[in-house]
Amino acid sequence: MSLVQPAVFAQLRRSLPAVQEYVYFQTSGFSPKPDFVIEEVVRWSRFYNRGPALPGVYATMLAQLEATRARVAAALNADPAEIMLGENTTVGINIVANGIDWQPGDNVILSDHEHPGNRIPWYNVAQRYGVALRFTPVLHDETQMLEEFARRLDARTRVVSVSHVCRRTGQRLPVRAMIALAHAQGVPVLLDGAQSFGSVPVDVRALDCDFYTFSGHKYILAPQGTGGLYVRRDRIDWLRPSWIGSHSQQEFTLDGGLTLRDDARRFEFGTRSLPDQAAFGRALAYWEEVGWNCVFGYLTAYTDRLKAALMELPGVVLDTPLPYDRSSAIVTFRLRDRVTGDFVPSATVCAYLAEARILASTLEKDATRVRISTHVFNDAEDLARLLRVLAAL
Ligand SMILES: Cc1ncc(COP(=O)(O)O)c(C=O)c1O
Incomplete structure (x- = not known):
């Protein structure tokens, strides 16, 4: 055929x-x-350039950002409040890696096939806080792979960070079973979704992952420098915010008082490229339409x-x-x-x-x-x- x-x-x-x-x-x-994504970047850049400070312009751009957030959430079966939008997959990995109150002797489990983006942030916490790195082998035999993984989990494992889809072989890791094993010991799991978002079905609720980090600029065909992090509702407060700023707060006072937003937007800060984020939404709208x-x-x-x-x-x-x-x-x-x-x-x-x-x-x-x-x-x-x-x- x-x-x-x-x-x-x-x-x-x-x-x-x-x-x-x-x-x-x-x-x-x-x-x-696709041209229609690039045209969307241009369209929103022109709109923004009417004058970012003009009444209504910035608010319209922020509304586009929220529309993109809603589309990402729908694509992942998450709630918009659980989605942080940023530049790429690695930002999400850094938010988690630097959001843990590390103690010397803690360990983190990665697979042996991870991209530098899912290694270097962990190598950094290893060097900085005396955290041990454990590498679990990616094997075609899933039973054996799960046994190897289970052997590396212990009372000092603080987090597991593995690819959903292995970038070297394209293999889907048995993440649902890995997450069940990790959760049985109270260990949260971050999935690196750089190679899965848009290339395989992703349902963060069904996967039961705690965090899922993703890029728009790969299978979604969104502009370079789009992506973000899903943080399951109950993990938002668990994660210590490391890089934050204007937009992260619900309220702050001039003498040090701070209440963070109660959703994943607390991990966003500063001036963003809003036309790119709007075009990320346009790309997602295309996939929604196609199915x-x-x-x-x-x-x-x-x-x-x-x-x-x-x-x-x-x-x-x-x-x-x-x-x-x-x-x-x-x-x-x-x-x-x-x-x-x-x-x-x-x-x-x-x-x-x-x-x-x-x-x-x-x-x-x-x-x-x-x-x-x-x-x-x-x-x-x-x-x-x-x-x-x-x-x-
Ligand atoms: C599995 C995996 N993780 C992370 C990354 C880094 O992605 P980004 O540049 O969006 O941070 C890549 C890029 O190819 C990747 O394949």
Whole structure:
């Protein structure tokens, strides 16, 4: 059966200048933006520039920010009061990492596949407060993975911070079971949603996570520098605010009195790029209109097809679990040199693909995995071209 791209996604494709020139399999890193999102940034920048201080202008911009918050909340099945809007995923990780009253000898559990954004903030608290870092291995065997995880949890574990979707292999971690294990010991869990928001279904209530941090600028196709953090209602007061300022308060006095907002907006402060946040809302409105089921249905068909075709190529070793419901829009593979038997460096494979105007990703500190991140704008011809070029290689 041939892969049929729904008309709505073919139309989206036409609104993406970047994909006219390149086969774009790099959404997991930096996604291209549709014209209608960029136009929204321009529209709101123009509006704001009538005069940010004019009556009504700033209030209208703030109303857009609140509309975006409501859309994020709806996409995650959260309450708007639980959503902090910021620039990216890493901001959310920092809010949690610096919001804990650390004691020497405490520990935090990460997976061994985390992005620098979900490592460096924890390395910082480790160096600053004498906190131990524990790395739990990401394994395809979920039972074994959960056993390894359970062995690392103890009375001094203060928080667990792991990816919802692994950026290296595209695997969906068994986070629901990990959260149940952590909660059984009273340990909160932060999910790094950089690779899951928009690429797999996310329901923070069903996942039962305490925190979920996300980017708009990946699968949502929102402007660069949009994202935020979900903080479950009962964790808002638990988290110590570290960076706060104007907008965080419900009330303050000139002699030191401060009452913070009682919602996740207490973690927002200072002047923001409101046109970008408004366009983040526009991107979410697009997905709402299309329907998430349609998105995930096409990603399932696309990645199934890609995985099946890759497995037929000689020398290809697939690193991504086969079913979409255990993986995501990411497919990673390694290529074995048929003469030496060694894996070909991913930089070599990606450079070869780039010559054919195909954008794929090498992963830092992982010299042989090639990451293909797909999206609904990728069509059957993109896939055929990738396979042709790989077959020639
Ligand atoms: C799993 C994961 N976490 C965090 C990040 C960092 O995201 P941001 O730049 O939005 O903070 C990335 C970026 O690729 C990622 O893949």
